Amino acid sequence: MLLKKFMIPALAFSLAIFVISCDNEKNEKDEKEETAETEQAELKAKGTNNNATLPEGKIALDKLPAAAKEFVAKQYAGYTITGAASDPLCQGGDAIDVAVSKPGAPNLSLIFKPDGSFVQQEEDVQMKTAPDKVRDAITAKYADYKAGDQIEKLQLADKTVQYLVDLSKGTTTKEVIFSNEGAIVCEH
Secondary structure, eight states: OOOHHHOOOOOOOOOHHHHHHHHHHHHHHHHHHHHHHHHHHHHHHHHHTTTOOSSSBBGGGGGSHHHHHHHHHSSSSOOOOEEEOOOOOSSSSSEEEEEETOOOOOOEEEEEEETEEEEEEEEEEGGGGGGHHHHHHHHHTTTEEOOOOOEEEEEEEEOOEHHHHHHHHEEEEEEEETTTTOOEEOOO
16 A cells, blocks of 8 residues: 555656657757748758759759859850750759850750859760770660660769760650769669
């Protein structure tokens, strides 16, 4: 009987502490989420929200990141920015495709992350200019797909070269990136 007298209040006290503890954890979580939302809103208002997704489609040239514009001016002297659009990377993640042109030079696409950091240069080239290992890999791994006469030669920021090939089979299409050695880097 004496045990019941102490056990019931002790159990009730433990339960009360548990409920209070859970409520405190929930409040802390709510406060952290609220703080994160406030910070995101402040960043968005400043135009520096790196977690925001890019709008689909065309991007106004005056909305391009300053770092991207500066990169083009310094690294592609004489080229003019002719357009920009949202274009996700094959490996995932948002990117901006900036079209540039220069009289007497090939038209290029320059790919940047939303913060303006350079990812790669893309140039349309004839399939026949791709390395044999790339053409052999297409034939071996995608024998039932058709590749066009043109592919994109990608020169990454670290100067490595890859090739992007659009493949089709009926209504199915794939975008495949190959290394210079013919290995599949990404398939989308």
